[in-house]
Amino acid sequence: MQTTSQNFKANSIKALADPNLQQALGKMKVGFVEKRAKARDALPEFDALRDQARDIKNHTLANIDYYLETYEAAVQKSGGVVHWARNAAEARQVVLDICAQEKAKSVTKGKSMVSEEIALNEALEAAGYEVVETDLGEYIIQIRGESPSHIIAPAVHVLKEQVADDFRRKHLHLDPKRSLVERKDLISEARGVLRQKYLDSDVGITGANFLIAETGTSVIVTNEGNGDLTQTLPRVHIVIASLEKIVPTLDDASAILRVLARSATGQEFSSYTTFSTGSKRDADPDGPEAYHVILLDNGRTDMLGTEFEDMLRCIRCGACMNHCPVYGSVGGHAYGWVYPGPMGAVLTPSFIGVADGGHLPNASTFCGRCQDVCPMRIPLPKMMRAYRRKEYEAGLAPPAMRFGMDIWGFVAKRPGLYRLATRLAMGVLGWRGRRQGRFKSLPLASGWTDHRDMAAPSGKTFQDLWDQRHGARTTKDLEREAAQ
Amino acid sequence: MVDTQAPEKLADKPPVTVGLFVTCLVDLFRPRIGFAAVELLERAGCRVAVPKAQTCCGQPAYNSGDNAHARAVAATLLDAFDGFDYVVAPSGSCAGMIRDHIPELFADDPVLADRAVALGRKTYELTSFLVDVMGMPTAIARYQGTVTYHDSCSGLRELGVKDQPRRLLKGVDGLTLTELPSAEICCGFGGTFCVKYPEISNKMVSEKTAAIADTGADTLLAGDLGCLLNMAGKMSRESRPIRAFHVAEILAGMGDGPAIGEAGEDLSAFTDGQKG
Numbered sequence: 001m002q003t004t005s006q007n008f009k010a011n012s013i014k015a016l017a018d019p020n021l022q023q024a025l026g027k028m029k030v031g032f033v034e035k036r037a038k039a040r041d042a043l044p045e046f047d048a049l050r051d052q053a054r055d056i057k058n059h060t061l062a063n064i065d066y067y068l069e070t071y072e073a074a075v076q077k078s079g080g081v082v083h084w085a086r087n088a089a090e091a092r093q094v095v096l097d098i099c100a101q102e103k104a105k106s107v108t109k110g111k112s113m114v115s116e117e118i119a120l121n122e123a124l125e126a127a128g129y130e131v132v133e134t135d136l137g138e139y140i141i142q143i144r145g146e147s148p149s150h151i152i153a154p155a156v157h158v159l160k161e162q163v164a165d166d167f168r169r170k171h172l173h174l175d176p177k178r179s180l181v182e183r184k185d186l187i188s189e190a191r192g193v194l195r196q197k198y199l200d201s202d203v204g205i206t207g208a209n210f211l212i213a214e215t216g217t218s219v220i221v222t223n224e225g226n227g228d229l230t231q232t233l234p235r236v237h238i239v240i241a242s243l244e245k246i247v248p249t250l251d252d253a254s255a256i257l258r259v260l261a262r263s264a265t266g267q268e269f270s271s272y273t274t275f276s277t278g279s280k281r282d283a284d285p286d287g288p289e290a291y292h293v294i295l296l297d298n299g300r301t302d303m304l305g306t307e308f309e310d311m312l313r314c315i316r317c318g319a320c321m322n323h324c325p326v327y328g329s330v331g332g333h334a335y336g337w338v339y340p341g342p343m344g345a346v347l348t349p350s351f352i353g354v355a356d357g358g359h360l361p362n363a364s365t366f367c368g369r370c371q372d373v374c375p376m377r378i379p380l381p382k383m384m385r386a387y388r389r390k391e392y393e394a395g396l397a398p399p400a401m402r403f404g405m406d407i408w409g410f411v412a413k414r415p416g417l418y419r420l421a422t423r424l425a426m427g428v429l430g431w432r433g434r435r436q437g438r439f440k441s442l443p444l445a446s447g448w449t450d451h452r453d454m455a456a457p458s459g460k461t462f463q464d465l466w467d468q469r470h471g472a473r474t475t476k477d478l479e480r481e482a483a484q
Numbered sequence: 485m486v487d488t489q490a491p492e493k494l495a496d497k498p499p500v501t502v503g504l505f506v507t508c509l510v511d512l513f514r515p516r517i518g519f520a521a522v523e524l525l526e527r528a529g530c531r532v533a534v535p536k537a538q539t540c541c542g543q544p545a546y547n548s549g550d551n552a553h554a555r556a557v558a559a560t561l562l563d564a565f566d567g568f569d570y571v572v573a574p575s576g577s578c579a580g581m582i583r584d585h586i587p588e589l590f591a592d593d594p595v596l597a598d599r600a601v602a603l604g605r606k607t608y609e610l611t612s613f614l615v616d617v618m619g620m621p622t623a624i625a626r627y628q629g630t631v632t633y634h635d636s637c638s639g640l641r642e643l644g645v646k647d648q649p650r651r652l653l654k655g656v657d658g659l660t661l662t663e664l665p666s667a668e669i670c671c672g673f674g675g676t677f678c679v680k681y682p683e684i685s686n687k688m689v690s691e692k693t694a695a696i697a698d699t700g701a702d703t704l705l706a707g708d709l710g711c712l713l714n715m716a717g718k719m720s721r722e723s724r725p726i727r728a729f730h731v732a733e734i735l736a737g738m739g740d741g742p743a744i745g746e747a748g749e750d751l752s753a754f755t756d757g758q759k760g
Contacts, residue, residue, distance in 0.1 A: 365672065408553070409550070422511070465755055474535065
């Protein structure tokens with residue numbers, strides 16, 4: 001996938017000027033937030049469950065080698081095959097090899113962010129396979145030639161009127177006079193088109209929300225049921241999942257599932273939660289003849305044992321971006337890679353490097369709402385700050401900012417000099433602003449005054465006024481005053 | 485200051501010493517907030533001093549990834565506030581920096597780590613200090629108006645400041661509080677964020693000021709001057725007739741002075757006091 005994270009600023013300016021996007025974001029912001037709040041309020045033990053979920057993942061990460069090997073053995077026992085992929089290229093190659101070996105022509109896909117991460121569709125299409133996304137949102141952006149702008153609602157940036165136009169353009173075999181006004185018209189048309197694709201498909205590819213070590217099971221949660229059809233109808237099921245999806249037991253998966261849907265969509269549980277273990281057994285009425293799991297690293301193990309390890313607890317619920325005022329202003333595409341919002345501000349520099357992804361951790365006010373709602377209690381602002389530090393230490397921060405910091409630091413660590421400099425500056429500004437009380441524009445402060453007025457300072461600093469008033473400066477002064 | 489009602493001294497508490505961390509924005513832009521804080525602290529029974537050697541909490545550097553400068557600036561505070569029972573700041577953002585982040589900055593420093601932790605432990609945001617530590621039941625003051633309140637992010641989420649200012653405002657005669665539905669959503673200030681990403685910041689503050697106007701309030705209050713400068717500056721640019729004050733000003737009975745961005749500050753009122 002083309003990375004444009006370096007252009008975050010330009011991307012965001014474009015996004016702010018896009019009326020369709022702004023309308024879509026306005027609708028999205030309210031829905032997710034209110035639904036999550038309701039779900040949380042209905043479950044008094046919600047915060048205790050978050051603690052439990054965090055502890056389960058921390059334990060798992062501390063022993064991830066053991067659980068992954070346990071998982072591999074369990075998959076093999078149930079008739080499946082595990083493939084280890086160090087990076088995106090290796091993962092893509094495994095998929096291509098399986099498809100070639102199975103003489104596949106058509107591939108259906110359930111929603112998978114990891115498949116976006118490794119740019120799987122492009123690779124499959126280049127190799128001549130027909131690739132069909134079956135999640136409605138993914139299907140929409142696939143025919144639009146776009147990437148997801150949200151990890152659980154990939155087409156959240158698209159208005160339904162735009163979808164109707166896309167369907168008319170793509171589904172030329174249908175009656176051009178059909179009605180596509182209502183949401184249900186769109187859904188039933190997509191369902192009709194996709195139904196045959198499932199039946200024609202040779203290979204179904206899904207992601208996984210969890211991999212369960214004790215049973216070798218992969219778990220997907222969906223609301224459309226498309227994942228189930230994708231993984232049971234074709235001859236071959238390929239699960240592509242990153243390493244940190246592993247949990248030790250079925251109980252652990254159940255515990256985390258209790259916070260997942262509530263945090264994501266405000267549902268107590270998603271409509272479908274499907275557990276898949278191995279290939280079709282003799283007594284099973286249906287299921288795939290072959291079951292493959294690709295375990296993708298792609299930078300995860302490099303995060304283990306570092307200050308970014310906490311990020312590996314992420315269960316991809318999307319609550320952080322649903323509650324992020326920056327995401328809510330610019331949408332997901334501005335972030336320029338696979339994962340948007342606060343999670344993306346940590347994952348992007350982790351996976352593609354600070355030089356390319358460095359804008360994203362900077363584009364936060366550190367309002368802390370993401371951390372507040374994260375079901376896995378990931379300290380997202382802390383990690384964004386750590387990436388700012390890495391950027392600064394690597395000399396990648398903008399020169400003007402470094403220059404400003406150097407001057408500010410030089411002065412601010414010398415209180416006497418600071419007093420003198422601020423007395424002069426505030427004196428001048430206060431004098432210039434005394435009539436209006438505010439500035440409409442200020443040299444060197446256009447970032448501020450292009451959009452808002454700047455209140456004029458009073459003209460004297462508090463410190464100088466306190467001196468004039470002979471106010472107490474030290475604990476000794478206070479003792480003296482008390483003795484009087 | 486203007487309001488001269490009897491201060492509600494809390495006689496059963498032993499007098500505590502408070503070092504006021506003025507914060508750089510209050511020091512430079514709006515000293516009256518510092519005087520309001522002193523007034524409130526003294527009413528609560530504290531003895532207040534303002535250490536001379538304070539500049540800034542170091543947050544601009546810390547949040548820019550420049551830990552070396554952040555440490556150098558923060559180190560000045562370790563000395564400046566030695567010996568006080570408490571450190572109080574009229575800002576959740578700066579108090580949060582001192583309480584939670586300065587200890588992180590010095591965590592590996594064999595000499596300063598313990599001192600940074602001790603400084604952090606005794607540091608409070610103003611309204612939370614008045615209510616949670618000094619047990620001030622409410623503030624006695626007068627302000628005629630319908631106000632709405634914005635919860636600044638750091639105070640709210642790092643320090644749990646939410647009920648304290650509202651409890652204190654209950655005692656303000658003539659004041660009606662109309663809650664802002666999006667009170668907990670960031671105003672788009674974010675320190676250097678607002679000038680690094682001015683377009684996004686503008687989008688956020690525009691949504692905020694529209695929501696403020698929707699409440700029908702004539703006055704906006706908050707506990708952090710950074711956020712207030714941002715929101716007041718936007719409202720002024722949009723010609724909205726809504727005034728903005730730091731909550732401490734209203735609580736200290738200083739709501740008859742110029743609002744943020746208004747002309748007419750009379751600094752002599754602060755130096756002609758009984759002190760000195």
